[in-house]
Amino acid sequence: MIPREFDYHAPQSIPDALGLLAQFGDEAKLLAGGHSLLPMMKLRLAEPGHLIDLGRIRELQGIREDGDTLRIGAMTTENQLIWSQLLQDKCPLLVEGARLISDPQVRYKGTIGGDISHGDPANDHPALMLALGASYVLQSASGERVVSADDFFVGMYDTLLQPDEIMTEIRIPAPAQGTGYCYAKLKRKVGDFATAAAAVTLRMQGETVQEVAIALTNVGACALRAREAEDALRGKTLDDAALAEAARLAMSICDPVEDQRGDVEYKTAMAGEMTRRALSTANSRATH
Amino acid sequence: MAASTDMLEREATLQGLGTSRLRKEDARFIRGKGTYIDDIKLPGMLFGAMVRSPYAHARIKSINKDKALAVPGVVAVLVADDLKPVKLDWMPTLGSDVQAVLADEKVCFQLQEVAMVIATDRYAASDGADMVEVDYEELPVLVDPHKAMDADAPIIREDIADKDEVGHGKRTHPNHIFTWEAGDKDATDSVFANAEVTVKEEILNPRVHPCPMETCGCVASFDKVTGQLTVYITSQAPHLVRTVVAMLSGIPESKIRIIGGDIGGGFGNKVPIYPGYVVAIVASIVTGVPIKWIESRIDNISTTGFARDYHGIGELAADKDGRIKALRFTALADHGAFNSHVSATKLPAGLFSICTGSYDIPTAYCRVDAVYTNKAPGGVAYRCSLRVTEAVYLIERMMDVLAQKLSIDKAEIRRRNFVNADKFPYSTSLGWTLDSGDYHTALEKVLQAVDYEGLRKEQAEKRAKGELMGIGLCTFTEIVGAGPTKVCDILGIGLFDSCDIRVNPTGSAIARLGTMSQGQGHATTYAQIIATELGLSSEEIQIEEGDTDKAPYGAGTWGSRSTPVAGAAAAMAARKIRAKAQAIAAHLLEVGEGDLEWEIDRFNVKGNPAQSKTMKEIALAAHTGDLPDGMEQGLDATEYYDPPNMTFPFGAYVCVVDIDRFTGETKVRRFYALDDCGTRINPMIIEGQIHGGLTEAFAVAFGQAIPFDENGNHLGNSLMDYFLPTAVETPHWETDHTVTPSPHHPIGAKGVAESPHVGGIPCFSNAVVDAFAHLGVTHMDMPHTAFRVWQQCKALGINTR
Numbered sequence A: 001m002i003p004r005e006f007d008y009h010a011p012q013s014i015p016d017a018l019g020l021l022a023q024f025g026d027e028a029k030l031l032a033g034g035h036s037l038l039p040m041m042k043l044r045l046a047e048p049g050h051l052i053d054l055g056r057i058r059e060l061q062g063i064r065e066d067g068d069t070l071r072i073g074a075m076t077t078e079n080q081l082i083w084s085q086l087l088q089d090k091c092p093l094l095v096e097g098a099r100l101i102s103d104p105q106v107r108y109k110g111t112i113g114g115d116i117s118h119g120d121p122a123n124d125h126p127a128l129m130l131a132l133g134a135s136y137v138l139q140s141a142s143g144e145r146v147v148s149a150d151d152f153f154v155g156m157y158d159t160l161l162q163p164d165e166i167m168t169e170i171r172i173p174a175p176a177q178g179t180g181y182c183y184a185k186l187k188r189k190v191g192d193f194a195t196a197a198a199a200v201t202l203r204m205q206g207e208t209v210q211e212v213a214i215a216l217t218n219v220g221a222c223a224l225r226a227r228e229a230e231d232a233l234r235g236k237t238l239d240d241a242a243l244a245e246a247a248r249l250a251m252s253i254c255d256p257v258e259d260q261r262g263d264v265e266y267k268t269a270m271a272g273e274m275t276r277r278a279l280s281t282a283n284s285r286a287t288h
Numbered sequence B: 001m002a003a004s005t006d007m008l009e010r011e012a013t014l015q016g017l018g019t020s021r022l023r024k025e026d027a028r029f030i031r032g033k034g035t036y037i038d039d040i041k042l043p044g045m046l047f048g049a050m051v052r053s054p055y056a057h058a059r060i061k062s063i064n065k066d067k068a069l070a071v072p073g074v075v076a077v078l079v080a081d082d083l084k085p086v087k088l089d090w091m092p093t094l095g096s097d098v099q100a101v102l103a104d105e106k107v108c109f110q111l112q113e114v115a116m117v118i119a120t121d122r123y124a125a126s127d128g129a130d131m132v133e134v135d136y137e138e139l140p141v142l143v144d145p146h147k148a149m150d151a152d153a154p155i156i157r158e159d160i161a162d163k164d165e166v167g168h169g170k171r172t173h174p175n176h177i178f179t180w181e182a183g184d185k186d187a188t189d190s191v192f193a194n195a196e197v198t199v200k201e202e203i204l205n206p207r208v209h210p211c212p213m214e215t216c217g218c219v220a221s222f223d224k225v226t227g228q229l230t231v232y233i234t235s236q237a238p239h240l241v242r243t244v245v246a247m248l249s250g251i252p253e254s255k256i257r258i259i260g261g262d263i264g265g266g267f268g269n270k271v272p273i274y275p276g277y278v279v280a281i282v283a284s285i286v287t288g289v290p291i292k293w294i295e296s297r298i299d300n301i302s303t304t305g306f307a308r309d310y311h312g313i314g315e316l317a318a319d320k321d322g323r324i325k326a327l328r329f330t331a332l333a334d335h336g337a338f339n340s341h342v343s344a345t346k347l348p349a350g351l352f353s354i355c356t357g358s359y360d361i362p363t364a365y366c367r368v369d370a371v372y373t374n375k376a377p378g379g380v381a382y383r384c385s386l387r388v389t390e391a392v393y394l395i396e397r398m399m400d401v402l403a404q405k406l407s408i409d410k411a412e413i414r415r416r417n418f419v420n421a422d423k424f425p426y427s428t429s430l431g432w433t434l435d436s437g438d439y440h441t442a443l444e445k446v447l448q449a450v451d452y453e454g455l456r457k458e459q460a461e462k463r464a465k466g467e468l469m470g471i472g473l474c475t476f477t478e479i480v481g482a483g484p485t486k487v488c489d490i491l492g493i494g495l496f497d498s499c500d501i502r503v504n505p506t507g508s509a510i511a512r513l514g515t516m517s518q519g520q521g522h523a524t525t526y527a528q529i530i531a532t533e534l535g536l537s538s539e540e541i542q543i544e545e546g547d548t549d550k551a552p553y554g555a556g557t558w559g560s561r562s563t564p565v566a567g568a569a570a571a572m573a574a575r576k577i578r579a580k581a582q583a584i585a586a587h588l589l590e591v592g593e594g595d596l597e598w599e600i601d602r603f604n605v606k607g608n609p610a611q612s613k614t615m616k617e618i619a620l621a622a623h624t625g626d627l628p629d630g631m632e633q634g635l636d637a638t639e640y641y642d643p644p645n646m647t648f649p650f651g652a653y654v655c656v657v658d659i660d661r662f663t664g665e666t667k668v669r670r671f672y673a674l675d676d677c678g679t680r681i682n683p684m685i686i687e688g689q690i691h692g693g694l695t696e697a698f699a700v701a702f703g704q705a706i707p708f709d710e711n712g713n714h715l716g717n718s719l720m721d722y723f724l725p726t727a728v729e730t731p732h733w734e735t736d737h738t739v740t741p742s743p744h745h746p747i748g749a750k751g752v753a754e755s756p757h758v759g760g761i762p763c764f765s766n767a768v769v770d771a772f773a774h775l776g777v778t779h780m781d782m783p784h785t786a787f788r789v790w791q792q793c794k795a796l797g798i799n800t801r
């Protein structure tokens, strides 16, 4: 539980951070809240020679509204998400999701940017981002690009993020008024990752589903978008049969790894159950 | 009137027996002023980091230290060969076996200690540990204890393969440790053969770990000039450690000082002697500088003092009215690679024979077979006096199994079998004498408090709707306070305990005891006992434990023995002082001793209470020349107390759960715990102990387990998987009590800290199984995780809509 020796750098600006990244290359790791990276370093699963702490960079902070888009600095902590009145009003799904991440101590330090960049299928933000149709701003010495959450996650700990890039911002199109939402997460205890979880956004027209997004946590190599389930629901009434079918289709894309939380069968079933629950709750919260 | 108000006030100032005074130690702890092992920093101190085996069973072909020694800051690398010249490569265990201090030629469990790297700081030590190159040759691994005695099972302990016993009778296989029996086998078999009804169930107590907040560690400091060895150590039994270290090292016991300091939780995990301690001591003896060794969390869960791993079979024979005629319990005990579990010499399976519980069972037989496997050694830790949890779990589960078989209500089956209050002291068919009890009263009080009938009605309605609701009962009898020296010893040392009290001239006092608090509040409760016995304020009675240079010899704190044994010693030592005080008072008042009577804090002349001497006045007088002829100065006493019997606390618990059949999650809706621990010293501390014990019981029942794969690799040994409930998961506890004093304890007190753990675990399991009882389920093994409960739902076909 003792990490290897490393050098610590605390740049004050994005260009400085990018400069350090260029200088140390593979030897360097960006440090955000440290709650994924430091445990790996303590177990010596990660042994970077240089840590570049993003904590002093102002531009990476803050939550603001820009027209119909919510713009969240990558270094915004979970607690800052939870405490944000703007998000509470405009994007309560993100607040609900952040509240279910780990425990209060972790939420004081862990950041949304770190949670996404890490590429861990057990993390909660990736599925939330998929359900919200988010995109990410990735900056490198040669400029910035914006990639959609749908494309970003490639596989286990594998994303579009390049070693010379920093994620600077998360952009979320503010869900329309009346959008139903829910993050249903099954976990063993406070501080645990999901056995399975489902993020849902839902727009209803009367009793029929107009638009729906469903994304799943920790039942595949990365967060999964349950597109077939979404397609099956559009234009339907959310009755028992529709819920059962959505759950079945969501389960059909699951490929979880067995661990102490349960075996493949259980986790798959729980992804279905969480999908069903998230849809029901989202429906009860949506304007009809 | 005035007199009685005055008496009440005097009584109140003592803050003695029965008051919920605040804990004296807490001001220190909550302000961060505790001194735990890692707070100890000595000049020139070096750090030790352990190199551990990645394999559960492998031969060590070679160890190369060169690269490690080249790491800046690394001072030395110790392996088994380095310990041989001082004959410390192997050590005796507290279970009559020997254990490799550092693996000698082979490793027998994953993360076994192979080498210790000593360096100038813990970072360098860790870097060095990474660079020790060990060449292993993997061997076949034995994980399943049921296969341990197979003819072709891999032999784990080659060092003792030719020994036909390891301290506890004849062995029949190289992986066999002992077979222990109690009761009358033939008589039991014949009752079973002719019984109207019999029930049988396989019941596992899984391998768990108490996981105290502070892991194990020590700072060993040997002074080459004086030959004095001082060891700061996380030990629940410092005197036993001193004796073992003396036996091992050859250093005279008088030159060894063991200091317990503050301990961040023990629960039995900190009774044994661990290789880390021994290597740190050797390293300090060799280098002449202090050596610190501190375990990581993963090391703690993986290698030190686990609990249980008892694979039981419970059987009851009864008549058709549910009256039990005989009990037959057997268990296969997985002790891991070394028999290092703490056991009294004559009780290798501990107090397992308390398994007749609270019931009047005329005939009984029990047997335990212990075996070696490729897992870490241990077995008796975790808030339990040596296998009582296993025993109580079996009987309390089997009571439910029998009730279900006969369709008798689970409260009623207990009523029909309880030992009646008028039968105490009651001799069980397995040889214990239960000191006191009143089981019917306790159960009825609890059933009424929770409206048991109403709950059963609600359950029937829920079942009709397809919902799962369970009601668990547990009416346990505990056995604590090891123990009478004629029954209990460790390494030949009897399990008495001690108290040494010195009263100062101004009427304050200091008392030292052979026990060792790990959070139980000894500084408060012992002071309260002495306060009431001596009529001095508990606020001014200082309690010290754990420093072997200061405290009288005792066997430490584990198995709820502190109040039953050392608490008794405190009362008896105080009584010796009071007897001397009475003689002094009689001298000062110029009356005969028989003319005096004790009243709260003073001796009054009978019939003339205006003539009196307070304890404070007597304390001062004891330090003057005005004493009876021939009497020495001072007001001190020491008591070594050998209890005549164990104490037998009991309780009645009810738990109500609701189970989500689609996720398998269990919600504990209600938990009502009535405990009877005899005389109550500090009700607030008792309540705290019960909350803690129930929380740990909840943890065991619903999530804790140390799982392995078939190669002996750990699958869940960090806090990511090992279930430590937070305040969010922990149910709300309702507590209650009755008071049935122990007839043989000086103040009538019994132990309490283990009861909620021992009684809580079966209560939770009984509730979970009860939720499925109408579907024909008679038993489900722990832990009742959502996953496992869902599997039960699935097996019954009730997990889908």
Ligand SMILES: Cc1cc2nc3c(=O)[nH]c(=O)nc-3n(C[C@H](O)[C@H](O)[C@H](O)COP(=O)(O)OP(=O)(O)OC[C@H]3O[C@@H](n4cnc5c(N)ncnc54)[C@H](O)[C@@H]3O)c2cc1C
Binding pocket: A029, A030, A031, A032, A033, A034, A035, A036, A037, A038, A039, A054, A074, A075, A100, A101, A102, A103, A106, A109, A110, A111, A112, A113, A114, A115, A116, A117, A118, A122, A123, A124, A125, A161, A165, A166, A167, A168, A191, A192, A193, A194
């Ligand atoms: C006990 C525990 C329980 C947890 N439970 C949960 C849970 O239930 N759900 C959940 O979602 N998470 C959970 N986590 C993880 C936690 O939320 C982490 O904080 C999060 O995964 C990583 O964010 P961080 O800010 O701590 O990033 P760090 O740990 O600092 O970094 C993680 C990785 O991302 C990279 N990185 C960080 N920021 C950037 C950036 N701006 N641009 C490019 N790369 C970057 C780092 O280089 C590193 O590789 C848990 C953690 C712990 C310790």
